[in-house]
Each structure stands twice: as structure tokens, then as C-alpha cells.
Amino acid sequence: MSFFNPTKTCVFSEVKARLMLNGMPVAGAKVVRKWNWHKENSDESMTDANGYVNFPAVYESSVSRLLPAELVVGQQLSVILDAEEKIFWSNAKRRPEQNSEYGGSKFHVACELTEEEVVIKDYGSLMLTMCKLEG
Amino acid sequence: MGAMALSPQFSAEIAANVYQIKDDLARRAFKAEYKNKFNMDDSVMATAKTGAFVLLKKPHVMGFFATGVAEYKNQAFFAFKGTEGLYDVLSDGNTGIRASHTGCYVHQGFYYAFNSMITELRHFISSLKGITVAHCIGHSLGGAVATLAADWIKSSGVTGQVNLYTFGSPRVGLEMFAKKCTSRLVADNVYRVYHQTDPVPMVPTWPFSHVPTSSVDYLIKSPVSIPPWKYHFMEHYQNSVRNSDGWTSIRSNRPKGYGQIAVENWLKSDGLVSFTVNSLQMLDAALLYVIEKVINAAGIVIINGFATTFTLLDRMAVFMAKAAKATVKVSVWVYHLIKKMAALIGVVVKEGTDLTVDFIRMVFNRVYRKVADMVWRVGREID
Numbered sequence: 001m002s003f004f005n006p007t008k009t010c011v012f013s014e015v016k017a018r019l020m021l022n023g024m025p026v027a028g029a030k031v032v033r034k035w036n037w038h039k040e041n042s043d044e045s046m047t048d049a050n051g052y053v054n055f056p057a058v059y060e061s062s063v064s065r066l067l068p069a070e071l072v073v074g075q076q077l078s079v080i081l082d083a084e085e086k087i088f089w090s091n092a093k094r095r096p097e098q099n100s101e102y103g104g105s106k107f108h109v110a111c112e113l114t115e116e117e118v119v120i121k122d123y124g125s126l127m128l129t130m131c132k133l134e135g
Numbered sequence: 136m137g138a139m140a141l142s143p144q145f146s147a148e149i150a151a152n153v154y155q156i157k158d159d160l161a162r163r164a165f166k167a168e169y170k171n172k173f174n175m176d177d178s179v180m181a182t183a184k185t186g187a188f189v190l191l192k193k194p195h196v197m198g199f200f201a202t203g204v205a206e207y208k209n210q211a212f213f214a215f216k217g218t219e220g221l222y223d224v225l226s227d228g229n230t231g232i233r234a235s236h237t238g239c240y241v242h243q244g245f246y247y248a249f250n251s252m253i254t255e256l257r258h259f260i261s262s263l264k265g266i267t268v269a270h271c272i273g274h275s276l277g278g279a280v281a282t283l284a285a286d287w288i289k290s291s292g293v294t295g296q297v298n299l300y301t302f303g304s305p306r307v308g309l310e311m312f313a314k315k316c317t318s319r320l321v322a323d324n325v326y327r328v329y330h331q332t333d334p335v336p337m338v339p340t341w342p343f344s345h346v347p348t349s350s351v352d353y354l355i356k357s358p359v360s361i362p363p364w365k366y367h368f369m370e371h372y373q374n375s376v377r378n379s380d381g382w383t384s385i386r387s388n389r390p391k392g393y394g395q396i397a398v399e400n401w402l403k404s405d406g407l408v409s410f411t412v413n414s415l416q417m418l419d420a421a422l423l424y425v426i427e428k429v430i431n432a433a434g435i436v437i438i439n440g441f442a443t444t445f446t447l448l449d450r451m452a453v454f455m456a457k458a459a460k461a462t463v464k465v466s467v468w469v470y471h472l473i474k475k476m477a478a479l480i481g482v483v484v485k486e487g488t489d490l491t492v493d494f495i496r497m498v499f500n501r502v503y504r505k506v507a508d509m510v511w512r513v514g515r516e517i518d
Contacts, residue, residue, distance in 0.1 A: 034160055035160070036158045036160050036161075040158070040160075064219050067219055068275070068334075068335060068362075068364030068367045068368075069217075069219045069275075070154050070216070070274070070275070070368060070369060072154045072155065072157055072161065074155075074157065074158040074159070074160030074161035074162075075160060075161070076160040076163075087163070090160060090161065090163040090164050091161065091164065092154065092155045092160075092161035092164070094154075094370065095370075117167065119164055119167050119168045121168075124370055124373075125152075125155065125161075125164075126152055126155055126161075126164035126165055126167075126168050127164055128163050128164035128167045128168075
């Protein structure tokens with residue numbers, strides 16, 4: 001038997017992203033993940049030789065989940081290229097479950113950083129990114 | 136239907152997406168989405184030229200003011216989200232009321248939230264020219280603030296047409312406010328959308344009233360759920376209006392409520408009283424019934440004088456204690472009401488009990504707190 005904690009909230013799902021620049025993998029670059037629920041937090045990771053970067057899921061708790069209040073977690077992914085930060089994914093997470101960013105699908109994306117960002121409204125929030133969900 | 140109304144889908148979308156302005160991370164996508172609908176040009180924002188996008192970040196209210204562009208040219212938008220702090224305000228049994236900026240009594244918590252942005256609102260309004268319609272939009276506590284904003288904007292005369300769109304809004308003010316606001320905005324321009332099982336529109340209980348006061352609503356059927364406020368979330372409101380074919384398709388008559396006989400039978404019955412959405416609605420009807428009876432038969436009034444702030448439940452307790460000592464025709468109903476309310480909190484009132492102000496105040500406070508608990512603080516959730 002497990003005890004369900006109603007205040008526990010997935011504030012950023014596990015991420016697997018592949019970063020490309022002009023069709024070439026972005027290798028060895030620092031990727032910064034930020035999120036903001038009741039306070040802003042961040043972590044970092046590096047892309048591998050094939051441009052892949054991974055982040056684990058992050059959970060936080062707040063008693064605000066016991067109120068009929070909307071869940072809004074600001075989220076962002078950026079990469080440092082030539083000492084400049086390039087944001088490639090922004091969103092507001094509106095549901096507490098893992099993988100709610102993409103409506104239940106795993107957060108596996110491919111991002112060609114030269115492409116223009118577009119607004120995606122398919123998953124219950126406004127997401128701004130050039131990344132595409134990988135099947 | 137009112138003139139120049141936004142569609143149910145677009146108004147619900149704004150009510151949902153205004154939540155994304157709260158921080159820089161989420162606001163990027165908001166700006167990208169609405170840059171072709173609202174005047175959000177950064178250079179305009181920086182120089183504060185006419186119609187600049189105003190971002191509100193106050194302790195109890197967040198939102199934006201903006202002028203429309205392209206298809207929304209000559210239109211102004213005022214959208215609000217509530218903040219969690221306001222839920223505590225709404226749960227406080229010792230709530231006060233304040234005269235609104237247009238002169239009628241409203242919930243003190245909403246008054247202060249609205250008052251905190253009045254300087255920015257005045258500045259923005261003074262910069263507007265040629266606006267044909269203002270749209271005020273909000274969900275939950277943001278709906279309450281949107282209602283006060285719509286009322287004030289209409290009274291400012293900046294535009295002849297103000298449309299109000301609320302989703303799951305609580306009651307904002309007393310009956311006189313609701314009547315005056317309805318008359319000022321015109322009922323057809325008010326789109327009050329609420330789910331049948333959303334508890335937030337049920338509070339604060341009487342004597343607070345909804346705007347509009349007409350018999351028309353946009354009531355959407357919804358099932359009983361766990362948690363009880365599930366159908367309060369904007370996700371469900373957006374789903375509910377997604378396939379609607381305009382406002383006409385979701386327009387409905389307000390439920391008639393409980394008749395006099397049903398209310399009298401409930402008051403006189405000795406049956407077990409449980410705390411459910413139905414008993415809350417019945418309690419609401421019974422309070423209204425008894426208070427009207429007292430006012431009509433004994434001429435006792437709840438609110439008099441020119442006090443700008445006072446505790447509403449204290450006033451109600453004094454009112455009921457006076458009524459309990461009035462004619463038998465009136466006092467018997469006060470006795471039944473207090474007995475019934477006491478039963479809701481597990482207190483037995485025997486015949487002949489002296490209904491003092493202190494006792495009635497205690498009953499009112501504890502019932503109010505229990506209602507608040509039911510609405511806000513159900514601590515168990517099922518995965």
C-alpha cells in the first residue's frame with residue numbers, strides 16, 4: 001500500500017532532447033532548465049557528442065494544491081552557444097502529473113535551433129518552441 | 136446577447152491563459168500568442184504610449200490591460216487571475232464589506248484587491264481614445280475582480296459598451312451592488328459561466344448576490360467529482376465551451392431554486408443535516424427566506440448607518456437576535472433557522488433556548504467556517 005501525497009506535484013517532467021544547429025548535433029553545450037512554481041529553480045546538464053541532453057523529473061510540494069487554485073508552473077529550457085543563452089522551449093505546466101507537458105506523451109523532443117519558435121496550444125497551455133515531439 | 140461579444144471559446148481562452156503572465160518563463164509564450172491581437176509592442180510598453188500593455192502584479196491580483204489590434208482594433212481588454220491569498224480572505228467568517236468605488240457594498244477582500252490596481256487602471260483608462268467596447272474577463276477570484284473592474288469602467292464613461300465574462304466567479308457584493316451593476320452593464324452583456332458542481336460560485340453565501348440579477352445564466356451541467364472543486368478549473372470550462380456554437384447554445388435559465396413550502400418544510404424538519412452541495416443551497420434559500428420574513432414583518436434591517444467597514448456575520452447575528460425577540464410570527468422562523476444551522480455543526484438547540492447575539496454569532500461563524508472547509512480545504516484527494 002502506498003500513501004498518496006496530494007501536495008506532491010511534478011513541476012518538470014523527465015526531458016530527453018536532441019539539439020541540432022544547421023542539421024549538425026550540438027555537442028558539449030550547457031543546457032539550463034528553469035522552472036518557477038512558488039520560487040524559481042534551475043539545474044544544468046551537458047549535451048553529448050550526438051547532441052542529446054537528459055534531465056530527470058522534478059517534484060515539489062505545496063499546500064496550495066489543497067486549494068481550488070489553478071496550477072501554473074513556468075518552465076524553460078535554454079542552451080549556451082558561444083557564451084550566449086538561446087531559449088528553445090518555454091511553457092506553463094498546468095497539470096500535476098508527469099508528462100503533462102505533452103498531454104501524457106514522454107518529453108522526447110528534437111530541436112533544430114535555427115528554426116523559428118511557434119506557439120503550440122495542443123496540450124492545455126501556451127508552449128513556445130521550435131522543438132518537435134519525437135514519436 | 137450583447138453587442139460585440141467575444142466568443143465563448145476566446146473569452147475562456149483568455150481567462151485560462153492570463154495565468155501564464157505570472158512569470159517571465161511562461162509569459163514568453165503568452166506574448167508570442169497574443170502579439171497580433173493585443174498591443175504588446177515592447178517599445179510601446181517601454182515608453183508608456185497610448186494603449187500600452189499594462190502588466191499587473193499585485194499581492195492579490197494579477198492581470199493585464201491592453202488595447203486590441205487588427206480584428207480587435209478599438210477594443211480594450213482587462214483580464215485577471217486571482218491569487219491564492221484571496222482564498223483565505225474568502226474563507227474568513229469574519230469578513231467585512233466595503234462600499235465599492237461605485238458606492239455599493241462588496242466583499243472587503245475583493246474591494247482591496249481591486250483597489251490595489253485602481254491607480255494603474257485610471258492611468259490606462261485616461262489614455263484610451265475611440266474605444267467602442269471594453270471586455271473584462273476573469274476566472275475564479277479573477278472573475279470577482281473583473282466584475283468590479285467592469286462596474287467601475289462602465290461608470291467611468293470611457294466607452295458605452297462594457298462586456299463582462301466570468302468563469303466560476305464567487306459572489307462579489309450585496310444585492311444592491313448586484314442590482315446596480317446589472318443595471319449599469321445591462322444583463323445581456325454579462326456572461327456568467329459556471330459549472331453546476333463548481334462550489335466557488337456558491338460562496339460567499341447570502342446576503343451576497345451574483346451579477347447579473349436576471350434569470351439568465353450560462354450554467355453548464357457537470358458531474359459530482361473528487362476533489363469537489365474539479366469542475367472549477369479552467370481546463371474544464373474550456374472543454375465545456377469548446378464545441379459550443381456561440382453564447383446562445385449555452386445560455387440557460389437560472390434554476391428556480393427552492394419554493395416557500397420546501398424551505399419551510401426543511402426548516403421545520405428534525406432530520407439529520409449533512410453538509411452537501413444541496414444542503415448548502417437549501418441553507419442559502421432558508422437564510423434568504425427568514426431574513427426577508429423578518430424585514431417584511433418586523434422592519435428590522437441588517438445594514439444601516441454609514442459604516443464603511445464592519446463584520447457582516449456580527450451584523451447578521453444582531454439582526455437575528457433582535458428578530459428572535461420580535462413577534463411570534465417571525466421569531467418561530469428565526470428559531471427554526473438557528474436550530475437547523477446549529478444542527479449542521481452538531482449543536483442541539485432545545486425549545487426555550489435563549490438565542491443571544493453571542494450564541495447566534497458562534498453558530499454563524501462555525502457554519503461559515505464549515506462551508507469554507509467544504510469548499511476549500513478537503514485535504515484528501517484520490518489519485
